[in-house]
Amino acid sequence: MIKLENIEKYYANKGVKNYVLRHVTTQINKGEFVSIMGPSGAGKSTLLNIMGMLEEPTYGSYFFNEEDVTHLGERKKIELYRNHIGFVFQAYHLIDEMTVYENIEAPLLYKNVSSGERKSRIADLLDRFNIVAKKDLFPNQLSGGQQQLVGIARALAAQPAIILADEPTGNLQSVQAEEIMELFKKLNREDGITIVQVTHSEKNAGYGNRIITIEDGVIKEDLKIG
Amino acid sequence: MFKINLKIALRNLWKNKTYTAINIGGLALGLTAFILLLLFINNEKSYDTWDPQLKQVYQIRERHDFFTPDNKPRWQHITDSRIGNLLKEKIPQFSAVTKIDNGWGNSYSIKIENKEPILVSDIKNADSMFFKVFPYEFLYGDEKTALSKPFTVVVKQSFAKKLFGTDQVLGKQISVLAWRGDEAKPMTITGVVKDTETPETVAFNAMTHTGRREVDPDRPQSTNYCQVYALATQKLDTTNLNKTLLSTYITFKKANFAKREIKFEDFYKNGYNPGLKAVPMTEVHINPTVNSTWLEKIKPLIAISLFLLLISIINFVNLSTAQSVQRAKEVGVKKVLGVYKQQLVRQFLNEAAIQSFVATLIAVVLVEILLPSFNRQFDINLSFWYNNHLGTLLLQLFGLFLLITLLAGFYPAWIISGFNPVKVLKGNYETSFKGIALRNALVILQFVIAVTFIIGIGVIHLQNEYIAHKDLGFDRSKLINIATNYEDNFVERIKHIPGVQYVGTTTQVMGNSFNVPHEIKYNNQEYNLNTVTVSMETLPALGVEVVKGRIFGSQYKQDTVNTAVLNEAAAKLLGNDVVGKFYKSGKDEFQNTFQIVGVIKDYNNESFDKAVLPTVYKVTELGGTSSTNNLLVKFNTSQNKAVIQAIEKEWSKLYPNFPMQYTSLEAAFKKELQSGERIMQIMLLFSVISVALSLLGLFALSAFMAQRRTKEIAIRKILGASDLQLINMLNRSFLILVITANVISWPVAYILTRQWLTGFAYRIDMPIWPFVIATVSSVLVAILTTSMQARKAAVNNPVNALKYE
Known part of the structure; x- marks a missing residue:
């Protein structure tokens, strides 16, 4: 599903190159649940951003579903966002001015999903995540765990093939974090959704089936588990 | 999608109530001034358009030096009464020619039977052809014969109602006296015409026909001046027509001079040329003969209201872009959810549209409220809802609304929708805080306008004072002038x-x-x-x-x-x-x-x-x-x-x-001062608004700047900076803007006010005080405004700012 070939990323500052990623080559297959680990500043988030096409690599090529997407136009990128990729953020990033329902609805609006279809999908998601009662609340009226649930529901609404999650439990207490991780595991097992998450926690990484460890921009270890 | 965006927009506007109010209020004020101006211009442009036949009517103008303000020859709409017959005989293109007395006084006494006489204005006297040239609609009476006999009079419907309480006045008699010594000779009302929908150059309440206008003076050396209007069989090419008129006129003058034993060459010398021309009725009001055109007169007003509108638009742009930080996350998230940039631009343009729409509505209400006093100030009669061209007016308003929306909304929309989602979602707003230079430039522009206004008021005020207290060379007290x-x-x-x-x-x-x-x-x-x-x-x-x-x-x-x-x-x-x-x-x-x-x-x-x-x-x-x-x-x-x-x-x-009728010389003097005082009052009003708007803009901008630097302030505080030092630091950048604005506006204001002063034969030397006062006050007020914000940021507990991350 994702193929990275010799990805490099550096920031040039006064003639000095600061490498964030060096010679990263890896492949993520459909149905995998990958955790990217490593110390702060290792380049985990940058790698995830490149996978999500939020950043472009300095060198190297990136294939998404066999298609070269290294340098993709704005429109094409947006098409991918609409149909194939779902994002989950550490700080949830719900739109504060929208209710829970509206937040989940937003991606469907951009996809021009019919109103009936929207309603049934959102109802389904609310039901599945057990947040039906909260649908008319605004994000700031929810706990962190609830907000992240909404964030995931939103990411799933467009029925993406892959979810990219940047420390999805970083701001949560451990009980809530466990819930979220269980949810990811379930989505991966039962719905076959590919998941790539960046995490600090060994425990969270344990929910997946593969761990990529990065140090100083280089892949140190690529471990299959479970 | 539109519905949800509308919801977000309304929630956002409600959340930032203060800024929304400033935005909308500012725009509404700017628009109000502009709409008033629009009404005025529409009214001026609608002169003599009440009937399509007026396109074929021409005013005749002659070049002569009788009754000109500087005793020099000019084009005038009062012409030798003989021109009327001349046109009738020599110009076949004209099917009808009418002569109207030039009203020298402006008050007439009307006497109905044994009632007390009353004074009225706009009574005109014409020959029998008047209603053949001007296509007034007769409600009662026959337009062909209405003025054919001496001592007949045709009245407007509104005037008939005023005099008699009814418009069924055919056959009634009134006496019209132009001068106090006139004999009260009764005239018979032979027609009642409908009031016109648009203003008229030849405005009248009653058109009399005494028969006096039919005859020209016998002696060739005496001239009787009157106004001449001609109806052409079709719309004519004025260039050709005027050539014919001029040659006809020269032949006529030569014949006249021959009778008076004057040589044509002796009379027309030193740049004094003979002249006769026709001006289409629809262009008469735009090209007055002696006075400056209305466009000339309201030029400063146009400039002022344009500036006011500009200031309010700048405010809008500045506040919206500054506020955009708050919307950054929304934009970032939406982008990764898959939204096109155009969709975002459209969304934010729609938000601007909502605000300018509300502003337009408020402006319309304000216009309605202000119109009575505006009408009194300028001695005209404008209306909004009862406007005869409400359709056109609404169309103009809609155009204005679109223009404002685009001007005010496009730049912020473009900036906001251009945010880079990665940076924004990481919480890094600093680099996404674009357009600082442009916003600073706009603040400077605002203050240039505001400071120039203040200087302008100062100079105008001093000049007005000078004139009000100037020795006129005569004593106007205890002196009245009876007409x-x-x-x-x-x-x-x-x-x-x-x-x-x-x-x-x-x-x-x-x-x-x-x-x-x-x-x-x-x-x-x-x-x-x-x-x-x-x-x-x-x-x-x-x-x-x-x-x-x-x-x-x-x-x-x-x-x-x-x-x-x-x-x-x-x-x-x-x-x-x-x-x-x-x-x-x-x-x-x-x-x-x-x-x-x-x-x-x-x-x-x-x-x-x-x-x-x-x-x-x-x-x-x-x-x-x-x-x-x-x-x-x-x-x-x-x-x-x-x-x-x-x-x-x-x-x-x-x-x-x-x-x-009498006036005191004191009142006559006050009247001479009036135009200066009018300008002064309007300038004062507009500059207060513009200064207030500029300050509001500065206030909001400094609030956002302080907010943006919250973390920096907290760190500096922990490092030991005092509140005062922090306030100084935050003020400095704004102070530079305001001072730059002052430096620019000094020469601008100097040039503008000097030009205004040269319009006076008696004027003050350019004073320095308005400049000093404008600068000092603008700097002081700006410091005060930004300090309020800076203080709020500075006295905050640094822990709050640093905890956030």
Whole structure:
């Protein structure tokens, strides 16, 4: 599903190159649940951003579903966002001015999903995540765990093939974090959704089936588990 | 999608209530001024468009020097009455020609049977052809025969209702008196016409037909001036038409000169050319003959209201872009959810549209509220909802709304939708905080406008003060001017009233000036002077100051024959030492010799944009005129009311059919000052608004800047910076903007105000104080405004700011 070939990323500052990623080559297959680990500043988030096409690599090529997407136009990128990729953020990033329902609805609006279809999908998601009662609340009226649930529901609404999650439990207490991780595991097992998450926690990484460890921009270890 | 965006927009606007209010309020104020201006311009442009046939009607203009403000030849719409017949005979393209008396006075007395006479304006007198040229709609009566007999009158519907309470007035009789001595001869109402939908150049309440207008003077050397309008069979090419008119006119003039034994070449010399032309009726109002055009007059207003609108748009742009930080996350998230940039731009444009729509609505309400006082200020009658062209007006408003939305909304929308999602979602707003330079430039522009306004007010105020307290050269207190000619009988009667000191007449006094050119020969050299005919007591009544020699007195017999008094300007022109000397005027058998007996100080009798003309004063009617319509009465008591009542009593004994009209010279003087004060008031209002808007903008901007630097402030505080030091730091950047703005506006304001001052013959030197005051006050107020924000940020507990991450 994702193929990275010799990805490099550096920031040039006064003639000095600061490498964030060096010679990263890896492949993520459909149905995998990958955790990217490593110390702060290792380049985990940058790698995830490149996978999500939020950043472009300095060198190297990136294939998404066999298609070269290294340098993709704005429109094409947006098409991918609409149909194939779902994002989950550490700080949830719900739109504060929208209710829970509206937040989940937003991606469907951009996809021009019919109103009936929207309603049934959102109802389904609310039901599945057990947040039906909260649908008319605004994000700031929810706990962190609830907000992240909404964030995931939103990411799933467009029925993406892959979810990219940047420390999805970083701001949560451990009980809530466990819930979220269980949810990811379930989505991966039962719905076959590919998941790539960046995490600090060994425990969270344990929910997946593969761990990529990065140090100083280089892949140190690529471990299959479970 | 539109629904959800609308919801977000409303929630956002509600969340930032203060800024929304500032945005919308500012725009509404800017728009209000602009809509008022729009109404005014629409009204001016709609003159003489009430019937399609008016496209074929032409006003005839002749170039001559009779009754011009500077005694020089100009194009005028009052023409030799003989032109009417000339056109009828020689120009086949014209199917009908009408002549209308030029109304010299503006009040007429109307008497219905035995009722008390009342004064009304806009009574005109025309020949029988008037309604054949002007296509008024007759409600009653026959337009073909309405004015065919002498002593008939056609009235407007509204006027009929005012006079009689009904418009069924056909056959009723009224008497119209133009002058107090006129005989009250009844006229029969032969028609009632509908009021027009748009304003008219030839406006009338009643159009009389006395028959006087049908005849031209017999003697070739006397000329009777009137207005001439012609109806063409179709719309004509004016260039060709005017060529024909000019050649016809030259032939006519040559024939006339032949009878008067004047040589054509002698008359038209030194740049004085013969001239006759036709101006299409629809263009007459835009091209007035003597006054400056309405466009010329309201140019400063247009500039001011455009600037005001600009300031409010700048405010909008600045506040929206500054606020965009708050929307950054929304934009970032939406982008990764898959939204096109255009969709975002459209979303934010829609938000701007909501605000400018509300602003437009508020502006319309404000316009409705302000219109009555606006109408009073400018002496016009504008309306919004009852406008005859409401459709066009609404269309214009819609266009304005679109324009404002685009101007105010596009830049912020573009900036906001351009945010980079990675940076934004990481919480890094600093680099996404774009357009600082542009916003600073806009703040500077705002303040340039505001400071220029303040300086402008200062200069205008000083000039107005100067004029209000300027020595006019005559004493305007306890002096009234009755609208009548000098008539011995009446004068003798009122002279006996206790409290009356002097009674005199003059052709020229503030409020009613009538310039008559006068060519004299002095020391074998020719001079062009202005001549004023006075009576014995006029100069003492005016209290003019004698510089040399003496003024007229009844003890000098020859004063009624051939003596003259000059003003200083004339004396200077002739070479100062003139008292006792003689000059000649007139030609051949009409030549007279006058002795100059005195020189008086210049005194103003027109507004201050005109210099006092070199003038010769005479008591005799030789080479002058006696029709003045000014009777000056000077009191030696402050019991004005009682004296005036006594005068009115005498008046009604002599002229029972015509009410007495008078103004005090003080009021005439105030009227001359009025236009200056109007500008001043409007400037004051607009500049207060513009300064307030600029400050609001600065206030909001500084709030956001402080917010943006919250973390920096917290860290500095932990490092030991005092609150005051922090406030200083935050103020500095804004102070630089305001000072830059001042530096720019000084020369701008200097150039503009100097140009305004050159319009006055009597003016102040460019004062420095308005500049200093504008700068000091703008800097002070700006510091105060930004300090409020800076203080709030500075006294915050740093822990709060640093915890957030």
